[in-house]
Amino acid sequence: MYDDVIELIERARVAFPPFGNGVSQAAIDNAEATLGFELPHSYKWWLRNYGGGQIQGDIVYGLDEEGIGKPDIVELATMNNSSGLYGQKRLVFCMGNAENFVFNTETLDDGGEYEVLLHDITAGEEIRFAVSFTEFLQRRITEVM
Incomplete structure (x- = not known):
């Protein structure tokens, strides 16, 4: 199901860890419990297999399972909620210079x-x-190739 995505990631040489070096299911479960809702299925697949990274300088937030300061989506959501930037209905997962990408959790x-x-x-x-x-x-990686 994700073969085309894996091939695109490898061909584009985006700054993701090698396939298979993601986070544990326990880290994902903990993130969902903290956030209070389920993460998208394809994002969870990506977390399990890559865990985080960048697409041409744009940070794609993952989970900092080791606690070593990697960009963490739960930490970002907590900061955004406390500062009033994004409410519970928007979950930022990718940040660029003049744009952010968010999951619309109402959909x-x-x-x-x-x-x-x-x-x-x-x-x-x-x-x-x-x-x-x-x-x-697929779209973002293709845009920056």
Whole structure:
């Protein structure tokens, strides 16, 4: 199911750890318990297999299972919630210079996916970018190749 994504990641040489060097299911379960909702299925697959990384300088937040200061989506959500930047309905998972990508947690589909919104910080607007995290990866990586 994810073979095309794995091939694209390898071909594009994005700054992800080698396939298979992600986080444990226990770390994902703990993150979901802390957040209070389930993460998208394709994002969990990516966490288990890659754990975090960058696409052309944009940080794709993962989980800091080892506690060594890696960009952590739960930590980011906690900071965003406490500062009032994003509410419970938006979960930022990728940050660039003038844009963020967020899961719209109001849109869980039958396949366990949230739509991905592009938040244009300069314009102050959100637009639909992808129907899933997998589509986000495919589109974003292809854009920067």
